[in-house]
Amino acid sequence: MREVVVLSGKGGTGKTSIVGAFAALAQHKILADCDVDAADLHLILRPELKEKHEFWSGQTAFIDRGVCTECGLCRDVCRFQAIDNWIVDPVSCEGCGFCYHVCPVQAITMQENLAGHWFLSETRYGPLVHARLDIAQENSGKLVAMVRKQARKVAESEEASYIISDGPPGIGCPVISSLSGTDLALLVTEPSLSGIHDLERILDVCQHFGITTMVCINKYDINEDNTRRIERYCLTQGVEVAARIPFDNVITEAMVHGVPVVDYTDNGVTHELERLWKLVETRLNRKSK
Amino acid sequence: MIISVASGKGGTGKTLVATNLALSLNDVSKVQLLDCDVEEPNAHIFIEPVITRRETVSIPVPVVDEDKCTYCGLCAEICAYNAITVIKEHVLVFHELCHGCGACSYLCPERAISEQKKEIGVVESGQLGEMSFVHGKLNVGQAMAVPVIKKVKEKIEPDAIAIIDVSPGTSCPVIESIKDSDFCILVTEPTPFGLNDLVLAVETTRKLNVPCGVVINRVGIGDGRVKAYCQENNIKVLLEIPLDTTIARLYSEGLPLVTYMSSWREEFVGLYRLIQERLHEGSRSTKR
Ligand code: SF4
Ligand code: SF4
Numbered sequence: 001m002r003e004v005v006v007l008s009g010k011g012g013t014g015k016t017s018i019v020g021a022f023a024a025l026a027q028h029k030i031l032a033d034c035d036v037d038a039a040d041l042h043l044i045l046r047p048e049l050k051e052k053h054e055f056w057s058g059q060t061a062f063i064d065r066g067v068c069t070e071c072g073l074c075r076d077v078c079r080f081q082a083i084d085n086w087i088v089d090p091v092s093c094e095g096c097g098f099c100y101h102v103c104p105v106q107a108i109t110m111q112e113n114l115a116g117h118w119f120l121s122e123t124r125y126g127p128l129v130h131a132r133l134d135i136a137q138e139n140s141g142k143l144v145a146m147v148r149k150q151a152r153k154v155a156e157s158e159e160a161s162y163i164i165s166d167g168p169p170g171i172g173c174p175v176i177s178s179l180s181g182t183d184l185a186l187l188v189t190e191p192s193l194s195g196i197h198d199l200e201r202i203l204d205v206c207q208h209f210g211i212t213t214m215v216c217i218n219k220y221d222i223n224e225d226n227t228r229r230i231e232r233y234c235l236t237q238g239v240e241v242a243a244r245i246p247f248d249n250v251i252t253e254a255m256v257h258g259v260p261v262v263d264y265t266d267n268g269v270t271h272e273l274e275r276l277w278k279l280v281e282t283r284l285n286r287k288s289k
Numbered sequence: 290m291i292i293s294v295a296s297g298k299g300g301t302g303k304t305l306v307a308t309n310l311a312l313s314l315n316d317v318s319k320v321q322l323l324d325c326d327v328e329e330p331n332a333h334i335f336i337e338p339v340i341t342r343r344e345t346v347s348i349p350v351p352v353v354d355e356d357k358c359t360y361c362g363l364c365a366e367i368c369a370y371n372a373i374t375v376i377k378e379h380v381l382v383f384h385e386l387c388h389g390c391g392a393c394s395y396l397c398p399e400r401a402i403s404e405q406k407k408e409i410g411v412v413e414s415g416q417l418g419e420m421s422f423v424h425g426k427l428n429v430g431q432a433m434a435v436p437v438i439k440k441v442k443e444k445i446e447p448d449a450i451a452i453i454d455v456s457p458g459t460s461c462p463v464i465e466s467i468k469d470s471d472f473c474i475l476v477t478e479p480t481p482f483g484l485n486d487l488v489l490a491v492e493t494t495r496k497l498n499v500p501c502g503v504v505i506n507r508v509g510i511g512d513g514r515v516k517a518y519c520q521e522n523n524i525k526v527l528l529e530i531p532l533d534t535t536i537a538r539l540y541s542e543g544l545p546l547v548t549y550m551s552s553w554r555e556e557f558v559g560l561y562r563l564i565q566e567r568l569h570e571g572s573r574s575t576k577r
Contacts (some may be wrong), residue, residue, distance in 0.1 A: 012300010096390035173432035193543035243533035
């Protein structure tokens with residue numbers, strides 16, 4: 001079984017539409033949406049929910065005002081400025097438990113957080129594992145790890161060949177969590193200066209963790225000078241530019257209709273996506289474990 | 290006044306709005322632009338500020354003096370993030386898991402733990418003409434964005450209109466960036482993805498009790514559901530930016546819209562006036 005995660009540094013580069021196309025093109029695969037903050041893949045794959053599970057993670061301190069003597073020690077030791085007037089601000093509290101350990105009268109308890117949910121669904125294109133982190137929760141990295149773990153479980157029991165993951169934005173904890181131990185990262189970028197800047201950062205992260213990487217330039221014809229810049233940059237980094245997808249409204253139209261673009265139409269965009277998936281598949285299989 | 294510019298998903302034009310708003314208001318008032326998208330900071334590409342100060346951001350991580358340590362295991366027991374473990378006669382610290390809470394060094398009965406700084410990012414500040422600029426950058430391979438964001442926000446000048454470019458999503462870095470704002474502009478696009486993520490972003494601002502309004506970017510693609518949603522939920526659409534090849538080209542070259550298409554300057558000043566009106570109305574209705 002091989003795993004590919006599709007990342008983009010920043011969002012909005014067409015990452016999810018590309019994953020949606022792969023869902024329709026690939027055989028024997030499990031799909032995973034690792035963007036637990038703002039998942040979108042379900043809008044294209046229209047899953048039917050099979051299982052819903054609670055995701056408990058982290059703790060929040062709670063002060064029992066009846067016991068508290070207002071000595072102020074908890075407030076003094078807290079490095080996250082979460083305690084004010086003997087009340088814990090749950091948004092600032094990182095759940096470290098320092099206050100709980102130092103309170104001389106045991107007025108503080110640590111309570112488990114229901115941080116979100118993860119789901120197992122069925123789609124026309126195969127099983128999908130996805131999740132929703134509740135607003136203002138931490139530990140998105142842990143929920144990403146959970147999604148990947150469950151996807152691997154399903155993949156093993158179904159003897160799937162591939163896990164295709166829609167990755168989270170950024171370069172921080174959820175991204176690092178989506179990369180660990182994956183076989184390939186496909187980086188989707190667009191030819192704007194900010195796109196190039198984001199690509200450099202995300203590529204740095206992939207290289208830092210020794211992940212095999214490929215690049216796909218979306219909307220390449222919006223600025224062909226920048227496209228050439230990206231290609232030159234990838235060349236110096238020894239990274240393969242696997243596809244150049246032209247700008248075309250069909251990607252948005254397919255999204256509005258809630259279908260993968262390859263099932264919506266047949267044109268230059270979809271041909272390039274087909275070619276891209278074949279290449280990704282070849283690279284995944286070439287990389288022996 | 291603090292105005293944050295956020296969006297549920299990335300790539301909707303958040304940075305476009307933040308930078309152009311800052312540049313437009315620069316003639317009218319004292320402005321400060323703060324890029325809190327420390328994972329992928331981009332505002333500087335459009336603003337090209339002269340950076341005059343650079344400060345590293347670090348968190349304190351524990352160092353164990355094994356001469357004093359009795360391997361009692363207390364530190365490992367209390368660490369909420371499993372960042373420290375005691376195996377037989379060894380104490381191992383996993384710096385990338387440590388949140389720097391300080392509990393272990395404070396509670397170690399042998400006083401065997403001291404703290405050392407670990408660099409996780411940098412904050413750079415500078416100037417573009419009259420406008421002051423601050424951004425944070427998380428070091429590659431680091432997971433903890435929040436301390437860098439906090440450091441950026443420490444630089445907020447109270448007498449300026451502070452405009453904050455927020456990272457995408459709804460989790461801790463976003464909350465940290467938006468909280469304490471007077472108003473939050475949510476940038477979206479008229480597509481199903483845009484709507485899905487806008488709904489989450491609205492929920493986030495409501496949870497933080499920050500009033501919000503919407504800017505719709507790339508009007509012309511997609512469908513009308515974003516507008517319908519705003520209307521139903523009584524959320525003001527503050528500005529619409531059309532899908533336009535000139536705008537897209539300027540953006541791709543890192544050039545600010547208001548510098549090259551100066552009529553947009555008035556649009557962004559108008560956006561600010563609308564926010565002022567809404568805040569004014571808001572304070573009147575709460576006083577009543
Ligand atoms: S609490 Fe102190 S003495 Fe005990 S194992 Fe940790 S460092 Fe060593
Ligand atoms: S400082 Fe806090 S998070 Fe870091 S190792 Fe010590 S107890 Fe754990």
